[in-house]
Amino acid sequence: MGTYLSDYLFAQGYDVYASDYRGIGKSFFESKGIPYFDVNIAKNEEFDKLPSLAFDAIVHLAATQPANVSEKTYSAQNYIEVNVIGTLNILDYAKRNGVGRVVYATSHRNTQGMWHRKSVISEEDGRAIKYTGQYSMFSISETAAQDCVLHYDAEYGLRGVILRLPPVYGYGPHTEIFMNGKPIKTGFQIFIDNAKECKPLTIWGDGEKGRDIVYVKDVIDAFHKAIEVEKAQGLFNISSGYKLTLREEAEIIGELFWGDDGKPVIKVDPTKPNNIDEFVYDISKAEKELGWKPKYDFRSMLIDIAKEGQDKRYSFLLEKRHKMFEQDK
Numbered sequence: 001m002g003t004y005l006s007d008y009l010f011a012q013g014y015d016v017y018a019s020d021y022r023g024i025g026k027s028f029f030e031s032k033g034i035p036y037f038d039v040n041i042a043k044n045e046e047f048d049k050l051p052s053l054a055f056d057a058i059v060h061l062a063a064t065q066p067a068n069v070s071e072k073t074y075s076a077q078n079y080i081e082v083n084v085i086g087t088l089n090i091l092d093y094a095k096r097n098g099v100g101r102v103v104y105a106t107s108h109r110n111t112q113g114m115w116h117r118k119s120v121i122s123e124e125d126g127r128a129i130k131y132t133g134q135y136s137m138f139s140i141s142e143t144a145a146q147d148c149v150l151h152y153d154a155e156y157g158l159r160g161v162i163l164r165l166p167p168v169y170g171y172g173p174h175t176e177i178f179m180n181g182k183p184i185k186t187g188f189q190i191f192i193d194n195a196k197e198c199k200p201l202t203i204w205g206d207g208e209k210g211r212d213i214v215y216v217k218d219v220i221d222a223f224h225k226a227i228e229v230e231k232a233q234g235l236f237n238i239s240s241g242y243k244l245t246l247r248e249e250a251e252i253i254g255e256l257f258w259g260d261d262g263k264p265v266i267k268v269d270p271t272k273p274n275n276i277d278e279f280v281y282d283i284s285k286a287e288k289e290l291g292w293k294p295k296y297d298f299r300s301m302l303i304d305i306a307k308e309g310q311d312k313r314y315s316f317l318l319e320k321r322h323k324m325f326e327q328d329k
Contacts, residue, residue, distance in 0.1 A: 001105065001168065002061045003028070003314055004220050010034055012224075019050070021062070028314075041086035047093045054098040057227045060090050061105050063142065066134045076137045083141035084148065091152045101159035103226045104149050105219075108166045108239075108281065110139040115279045122282040123164075123235045146235070153233065161226040162235045163219070166281060169301060170216030171308035171317065187274075191250055195257035200265040201250045205274035210245035212280045214238060215296040217304065225290040232290055237281040240294050246274060252299050256306075 002018065003025060010016045010032060018029045019037045029036040039046045041062050064082040087104070094102050111121050112135065113128025129139045146162055153160035169188070191201050222238040247266075254264025286292045296304065308314060 001170075001216060001219060001223075002059075003317060004170065004216050005059060005061075005223055006034055007032065008220050008224070017051070017053075017055075041089055042081040044089050044092070047089060050093065052097050054100070055094075056100045057103055058090060058094055058099055058101075059103045059105070059223055059227070060087065062086060062090075063107075063138075065107065065138055079137040079141040080144075083138070084144045087145040087148050091148060091158065095152065095156050095158055099158065101161060101227070101232075102149060102152070103161045103163065103223060104146065105163050105165060105223075106142050106146055107138065108164050108237075108279065109135045110143045110146075111279070112139065112277070115277055118278055120241075120280050120282045121237070123237060123285055150234075159233055161232045163222055163226060163238045164235060164281075165219060166212045166214055166239045166279065168216050168219055169213055169305070171305050171314055188249070188253075191253045192257050195254050195264060196259045198259040198262065198265075200267045201254050202267045202269055203246050203250055203274070204269050204272040205276075206270075207247035207250070207268055208245050209274060209276045209278055210243040210248070211276060211278055212239045212242060213244055213298075214240050214294060215301040215304070218294040218296055221295070222286065222290065222292050225292045229290050236286045236290060237283050238286055238292070239281040239283055240297070241281060241283040242297075243278065243280045244298050246276060249298065252302065256299070256302050 002020065006016050006018045006029065017035050017037065018025070019039045020026075021038065021040050023038045026036050026038065037049050039049055041047075062082065064079050091102060093099075108121075110127045110129050111125070112130040114121055114125060127143060129143060130136060131140075149160035149162055152158045194201055218240075219238055222236070226232050226236070250266050251264075254266055258264045283293065
């Protein structure tokens with residue numbers, strides 16, 4: 001998201017400064033003429049590397065999250081250090097330098113306790129953290145970070161905008177992830193790979209189960225609006241507002257990526273559970289207050305992802321992903 005956002009804002013004429021940890025994207029940003037700073041947000045002294053400027057906005061995208069954490073590197077303390085202390089360090093830097101606002105990207109995971117209701121979730125529904133499983137410390141820490149943003153808004157007038165995101169799809173991050181600390185290829189990528197090789201796309205369990213996802217370019221548009229809309233403040237759901245079923249996902253992937261002129265083969269294996277969590281979010285607040293709504297459905301998203309792969313302008317994202325996995329396996 002940071003790569004897409006920096007590139008987009010720079011192209012729109014904004015003065016953009018980029019920061020990351022690990023330094024893999026440094027050459028990309030420098031090739032664009034975007035100043036780059038390698039900063040570990042968990043260490044307050046690292047912020048001395050950054051310029052003392054009154055930025056209009058800081059977009060905070062840094063986090064420790066389960067998809068990037070291997071079994072051997074898991075640490076509950078690290079979730080607190082990065083997601084909570086790191087957020088506080090960003091807020092203190094913003095307060096110290098008279099930054100206009102902080103836009104914080106956060107996961108939807110702290111609503112997990114509501115998903116069983118199978119009802120559309122709005123911002124007013126609050127939180128329902130699940131205290132077991134791989135997302136527990138992630139949800140606990142991100143919820144604390146959200147409260148820190150709201151506190152600095154109320155106490156110091158540092159305007160805080162929190163964008164709550166479901167799974168964000170885009171070029172690069174959805175090839176492989178860590179699941180319960182172990183590296184796996186995502187089901188999304190398995191479907192695409194099988195379709196290209198004309199292998200059956202097998203749906204496990206109930207194919208009508210589904211979830212709300214969003215495309216990275218729609219998220220970038222939401223960030224842009226969160227920066228520009230003067231009255232933007234508080235929490236916003238940024239999602240498609242639509243439940244994409246597993247069957248729809250398989251059918252559209254088969255149609256777009258099947259490797260020959262034949263008809264895609266889609267099978268159902270009801271004996272194996274698919275373990276999909278179902279959730280859908282109400283996006284009416286973002287539509288009303290930010291003037292935002294998604295432009296991409298699942299089909300147009302896949303077409304655009306394929307185009308991004310052909311253009312190879314963000315190919316370093318795949319390199320970044322592979323290096324991360326090699327370091328943590």
